[in-house]
Amino acid sequence: MTELTLTLIKLGFLAVLWLFVLSAVSVIRSDIFGAKVDTTRAPQPQPPRQKKSKQPRAPKGRKPKRGMPSTLVVTDGPNAGQLVPVTGADILLGRGTDAAIRLDDDYVSTRHVRFSTNGEQWYVEDLGSTNGTYLGSQRVTSPVPVDLGMPVRLGKTVVELRK
Amino acid sequence: MSTPATSPAVVHRKRRGAEALLVALALVIVIFAFCAVGLGARGKVPGFVAGLAVLLVVIAVATHLVVRFVAPYADPVLVPLVVALNGLGVAMIYRLDLARLDRLGDEAKQFAGRQVMWTAIGLALFVAVLLIVRDHRKLQAYTYTFGLTALVLLILPLLPVIGTQINGARIWIRVGGLSLQPGEFAKICLAIFFAGYLVVKRDALALAGRRFMGIDFPRGRDLGPILAAWLVSLGVLIFQRDLGSSLLFFGLFVVMLYVATERPGWLVVGTLLFVGGATFAATTFSHVQSRVDAWLSPFPVTEGTFQLTQGLFGMAWGGLLGRGLGEGNPFLTPFAYSDFIFASFAEELGLAGAMAILLMYGLIVERGLRIALLCRDAFGKLLATGLAVSFALQVFVVVGGVTRIIPLTGLTTPFMSYGGSSILANWAIVALLLRISDQSRRPPPEAAPLEMDDSTQVVKL
Numbered sequence: 333m334t335e336l337t338l339t340l341i342k343l344g345f346l347a348v349l350w351l352f353v354l355s356a357v358s359v360i361r362s363d364i365f366g367a368k369v370d371t372t373r374a375p376q377p378q379p380p381r382q383k384k385s386k387q388p389r390a391p392k393g394r395k396p397k398r399g400m401p402s403t404l405v406v407t408d409g410p411n412a413g414q415l416v417p418v419t420g421a422d423i424l425l426g427r428g429t430d431a432a433i434r435l436d437d438d439y440v441s442t443r444h445v446r447f448s449t450n451g452e453q454w455y456v457e458d459l460g461s462t463n464g465t466y467l468g469s470q471r472v473t474s475p476v477p478v479d480l481g482m483p484v485r486l487g488k489t490v491v492e493l494r495k
Numbered sequence: 496m497s498t499p500a501t502s503p504a505v506v507h508r509k510r511r512g513a514e515a516l517l518v519a520l521a522l523v524i525v526i527f528a529f530c531a532v533g534l535g536a537r538g539k540v541p542g543f544v545a546g547l548a549v550l551l552v553v554i555a556v557a558t559h560l561v562v563r564f565v566a567p568y569a570d571p572v573l574v575p576l577v578v579a580l581n582g583l584g585v586a587m588i589y590r591l592d593l594a595r596l597d598r599l600g601d602e603a604k605q606f607a608g609r610q611v612m613w614t615a616i617g618l619a620l621f622v623a624v625l626l627i628v629r630d631h632r633k634l635q636a637y638t639y640t641f642g643l644t645a646l647v648l649l650i651l652p653l654l655p656v657i658g659t660q661i662n663g664a665r666i667w668i669r670v671g672g673l674s675l676q677p678g679e680f681a682k683i684c685l686a687i688f689f690a691g692y693l694v695v696k697r698d699a700l701a702l703a704g705r706r707f708m709g710i711d712f713p714r715g716r717d718l719g720p721i722l723a724a725w726l727v728s729l730g731v732l733i734f735q736r737d738l739g740s741s742l743l744f745f746g747l748f749v750v751m752l753y754v755a756t757e758r759p760g761w762l763v764v765g766t767l768l769f770v771g772g773a774t775f776a777a778t779t780f781s782h783v784q785s786r787v788d789a790w791l792s793p794f795p796v797t798e799g800t801f802q803l804t805q806g807l808f809g810m811a812w813g814g815l816l817g818r819g820l821g822e823g824n825p826f827l828t829p830f831a832y833s834d835f836i837f838a839s840f841a842e843e844l845g846l847a848g849a850m851a852i853l854l855m856y857g858l859i860v861e862r863g864l865r866i867a868l869l870c871r872d873a874f875g876k877l878l879a880t881g882l883a884v885s886f887a888l889q890v891f892v893v894v895g896g897v898t899r900i901i902p903l904t905g906l907t908t909p910f911m912s913y914g915g916s917s918i919l920a921n922w923a924i925v926a927l928l929l930r931i932s933d934q935s936r937r938p939p940p941e942a943a944p945l946e947m948d949d950s951t952q953v954v955k956l
Contacts, residue, residue, distance in 0.1 A: 337534075338534065338535060338819055338822065339819070341531050341534060341535070341819065341820075342531070342816065342817065342818075342819035342820070342822075343816065344527075345524075345527055345528065345531050345819075345820060345844070345848075346816065346817070346844065346845075346847050346848055346851070348520075348523065348524055348527055349524060349844070349848060349851045350847070350851055351520070352517070352520050352521060352524055352575075352579060352851075353851050353854050353855060353858070355516075355517060355520060356517055356572050356575060356576060356855075356858055357858070359510065359513045359514075359517060359571055359572055360571075360572055360858075360861075360862070360865075430702075443698070460695070474871065474872060475871065
């Protein structure tokens with residue numbers, strides 16, 4: 333085994349090692365340039381790459397009302413009629429003092445539910461309340477998208493987002 | 496942290512093909528490393544390389560298939576990185592075995608075979624965790640069970656019969672013929688416990704407090720948990736004489752507290768507590784004191800600084816491109832196969848190779864934090880952050896110790912050092928990270944169209 337061969341092996345090994353590291357980095361380059369966005373929900377025309385996407389589309393039957401809400405209204409319960417303007421910041425509902433609307437409802441927890449948005453869609457998230465939050469007949473266990481005019485029930489109170 | 500981080504419109508591709516390619520490349524590196532070790536140290540390719548290659552390919556294909564079916568959306572980079580690191584570690588341990596064989600003859604201990612066995616068990620554990628934990632959010636239900644388990648695991652080595660003291664640290668238990676380090680598993684349990692605990696308590700820890708010099712400081716009564724974590728890590732330091740684990744546990748808790756509450760005040764409090772504890776330990780306990788002394792003044796070489804200086808000489812001898820695998824003298828450093836395996840690599844692969852290895856660790860941590868960013872639920876976010884941070888802290892503590900950035904402490908280099916517990920625990924960590932990443936990259940389930948007519952009714956009493 334000559335000195336030259338050993339040196340070549342040494343350099344070759346380092347080269348393969350770096351090749352591996354760089355290919356690992358190239359696999360995650362989508363982190364830098366952004367992941368592919370499913371444009372079926374966006375209003376602008378679809379780019380041609382869209383047809384390769386295997387993403388299940390939104391069901392055709394459901395047509396969410398477009399537009400962002402401007403108020404959160406209590407439609408039923410002890411505080412019926414109260415409303416809070418929607419700015420884009422998180423909205424906390426509950427019996428506690430830090431809630432956006434202090435609900436006088438014995439079936440509502442101190443910090444009961446949080447409405448939040450990512451800029452295009454509002455979500456409702458239960459904050460570990462005792463009696464739960466319901467969208468229709470489904471209990472909210474994780475952040476769930478909520479559209480305009482969809483009644484959200486907590487305790488005896490019903491709230492909804494309005495334009 | 497409260498809003499869903501990902502817009503539902505982002506589609507993540509599965510990237511399993513990319514993962515398979517990277518794993519293949521990692522296997523090439525590992526087999527190349529074994530050949531280079533044989534050629535460098537013995538002048539010929541070791542005879543078992545063909546068999547080893549077949550074994551590795553079989554194991555890799557099996558692992559890949561499991562991930563493909565059990566966690567199809569999991570991160571594609573973690574498994575290849577871990578396979579490469581683990582394989583490189585085994586190759587280096589084999590290289591040190593050869594050197595030991597030369598010096599001691601037939602009675603020399605051989606570690607590489609045992610390490611391969613532990614790796615196989617680690618892979619089995621990896622698959623088992625992926626199969627058992629189908630949804631990481633279920634773990635949150637066992638928050639306090641994991642906390643108790645962590646405490647028991649930490650106390651086990653102190654028990655009279657099963658606990659044993661090796662090389663001054665009392666962190667091993669002996670079961671049958673095997674010695675295990677329960678602390679490695681306690682790390683995972685603690686990460687789960689902290690994540691579950693902080694998700695519930697973070698509002699109280701984040702909202703109350705007073706402002707001082709632009710930083711929000713927590714209330715005195717909320718300091719309980721951080722003081723408890725501090726006392727436990729001090730207990731580990733005093734009773735088990737294990738500097739590294741103590742730093743790891745406390746650092747993990749402080750960072751997770753900071754991430755959960757988004758308040759830098761906790762970092763200030765944590766750093767103050769750590770500095771206090773470290774100063775106290777450095778002036779009171781002889782074993783800590785000697786480590787600090789060796790760190791500050793390694794020369795002239797004494798018995799206490801011999802290992803550290805040998806490692807430094809080795810890394811200097813490696814230079815920019817290294818001596819080449821099998822051609823350096825890493826075996827001159829005591830514990831070159833476990834605590835000082837990074838110095839062994841720096842000697843034989845040089846700065847170029849050591850940086851590649853550090854980058855691989857960095858990428859693993861980056862993937863962990865990325866998984867945390869993508870994850871939709873707060874518990875998963877905190878758990879992924881905790882696992883990634885524990886990994887980062889461990890690499891920093893051990894590499895920093897070897898390169899004399901911080902005092903040398905006894906922690907294993909994840910996936911590389913010889914040691915069964917470390918391999919097992921780290922494979923389990925990777926499995927958990929893959930599970931969380933699979934959950935968070937998977938396209939969100941279609942929100943079922945709600946039928947408004949059967950909404951729940953208030954029952955009038």
